[in-house]
Amino acid sequence: MPRFAANLSMLFRELPVLERPAAARDAGFAGVEILFPYDEPGHLIRQALDRAGLPLILINTPPPNWTGGDRGFAAIPGGEERFRHDFRRALRYAQVLGARHIHVMAGVAGGLEARDTFIRNLAWAAATAPEQPLTIEPINTHDMPGYFLDDFDLAAEVLDTVGAPNLALQFDAYHAHRITGDVMGTWAAHGHRAAHVQVAGYPGRHEPAGGEIDYPAFFARLDSDGYAGFVSGEYAPEGRTGDGIGWIT
Ligand SMILES: O=C(O)[C@@H](O)C(=O)CO
Numbered sequence: 001m002p003r004f005a006a007n008l009s010m011l012f013r014e015l016p017v018l019e020r021p022a023a024a025r026d027a028g029f030a031g032v033e034i035l036f037p038y039d040e041p042g043h044l045i046r047q048a049l050d051r052a053g054l055p056l057i058l059i060n061t062p063p064p065n066w067t068g069g070d071r072g073f074a075a076i077p078g079g080e081e082r083f084r085h086d087f088r089r090a091l092r093y094a095q096v097l098g099a100r101h102i103h104v105m106a107g108v109a110g111g112l113e114a115r116d117t118f119i120r121n122l123a124w125a126a127a128t129a130p131e132q133p134l135t136i137e138p139i140n141t142h143d144m145p146g147y148f149l150d151d152f153d154l155a156a157e158v159l160d161t162v163g164a165p166n167l168a169l170q171f172d173a174y175h176a177h178r179i180t181g182d183v184m185g186t187w188a189a190h191g192h193r194a195a196h197v198q199v200a201g202y203p204g205r206h207e208p209a210g211g212e213i214d215y216p217a218f219f220a221r222l223d224s225d226g227y228a229g230f231v232s233g234e235y236a237p238e239g240r241t242g243d244g245i246g247w248i249t
């Protein structure tokens, strides 16, 4: 089985943020991710991670107002200054927290100008932080209307064009299912580009078990392909988080 991480922005929400890393450890997870850690002082999160003894696998670049607000700035023409400001902030947090990856969010945009802006901003970010692994994640537009990076082939083209060794694909199997209807085929085409994997069930974006996506087969495929990264549960638990984590065993 792969190594599993818990997305603490969605799991263990019964608990205060700083208590979630220890709860994830006690539940059997080997790592955690926090999409937007920016509401807490970095050193307090770092202490909570150290107490739990778990690595932080991922943070996102900061949209200013996540709830219904912007979805990032990397592909927004004219948003370069904002992007750079946010990216530097993410980098500071990543350094304090020891975050293994930063997911660079594209934002809501479309067209060739957005594509070129995305490529330029990613190239700048990858060169600015050559030691920091970065990811981009195709996200389905049912959940995030208008999001620029809504296609795996587009992500592959962007990654090839930027060509930076510290920039890779974040493969969210839930989004892959909603975008292509074929998680296994999408992994076969693009899995070699992936540095991080996320999972959730469909329908409902609940636990990755028992829905339309065959997770036992997907996890077996990750193992047989030698995927060495983490697989993070990024879903809305149906009930209490601890009651639905049988999928990691
Ligand atoms: O799948 C998602 O929605 C996340 O991984 C993300 O980064 C955007 O919030």
Ligand SMILES: [Mg+2]
Binding pocket: 137, 172, 198, 234
């Ligand atoms: Mg995701």
